[in-house]
Amino acid sequence: MSKTGTLKFDFNNMMSSMVGSEGFSEADIKELQPVAESAFNYFKNNRGKEMMGWADLPYNQDEIVDEINVTAAEIRKKYDNFVVLGIGGSALGPIAAFQALCHLRHNELPKKQRGVKFYVEDNIDPERMLALLDVIDVKKTMFNVITKSGATSETMAQYLIICDILKKRLGDKYAKNIIATTSKEKGNLIKLAKKEGYKTFYIPDGVGGRFSQLCPVGLLPAAVLGIDIKAMLEGARIMDEKCSSSDPYSNPALMAALLSYAAYKKGKNISVMMPYADSLKYIADWYAQLWGESLGKAVDLDGKTVNYGQTPVKALGVTDQHSQVQLYTEGPFDKIITIIGVEKFRKDLMIPKGAEEFPDVNFLCGHTMGELINTERVATEYALTRSKHLNNTIMLSEVNENTFGQLLMFFMLETAYCGAMLNIDTFNQPGVEEGKNATYALFNRKGYEKKKEELENAPKKNDKYII
């Protein structure tokens, strides 16, 4: 597979020349240019600092990449399975990379072709955990516990279960089957890792969960899968360099942010992410967290209550043409649809001839499936545009490590710019913390007595409303 490629952002169908008054004119963009410029400068001046440490990851991971690749090769040699225990930003990146860059039936391939089987356990549904334990031999499994805070209940619960099972099966040697990826100083996982002697990779400071795919959180699982992580980082660098101008016409992520911001201010409260490639299906999940958790905020940086946020929706082309696209073409003008297209599929399949007597079927014959999916993508773009619904397209020349890295960086930059335009803290997640704290209180964790009291005094449910 080639390790180069391009990403192009096509915003034609966001413009009034295509969708009339729903869209934007060049004058509208010009009017917003100062907002974009100030967001660009804010990001430029703060990148690498505090919670913007992620912006430097494409440039500062070289040393760790070598260590990761050595560890990954050992894991492939010694183990049959690699299981990630993590949630949110500690899971969605590894899932997206696995889907994008590995065989789409990876775990079902013969061992020689696939290396280790790969699982990401990002829920605490007991049936799911037990189902995993039914199909893996824990002795031959490497568990990668990923948690930046080292305290997330879901991940720590999974860790405790696995640890207990491993200890029973492997005795003293159990620690060899666990790798911890966590903060260097903060949290409990690092303390446990030191005490028990787990191999550990660190999540650098200034890298929040949803911005962490380009550090060991995402790089180790990817390397274990044989993905070229250097090429992924190179792709991120290419996009970062492509986004180094304060002029939105020369900076695709800045233009995407400006248009999202403008659309949001015009009442477009929903952002649909619709890749036309199964390999990119879970990029939409990763994006949903990035966009939702970063921009969904109650207060702005001046303390003003704003309750901002555009609701991210995941869709898959062409599958969801047969479920959601009716709504997108005829429903309310409350959304932007971002389509991700792929020029060249890594493999393609001819639709064979042989239906000459059925013209309504025969028109398909002699074309490839790749041609068909791309034609349907163009047709959907046309239908959305004709019905005056805002849409834009991100075109990848093909899906590979390089373009995947470009795509990640594009979305992270777009999110950072958009958050700066909205004057919010893009990198915190107080709403998530609230749920975490309520769980601690309900489970009687020490230090959460006040929260417990608050929960006990909250309005009680009325049985009348449960029928």
Ligand code: PA5
């Ligand atoms: O983006 C984030 O910071 C969150 O979604 C976290 O990734 C998620 O809550 C898991 O946290 P942690 O990695 O601390 O276990």
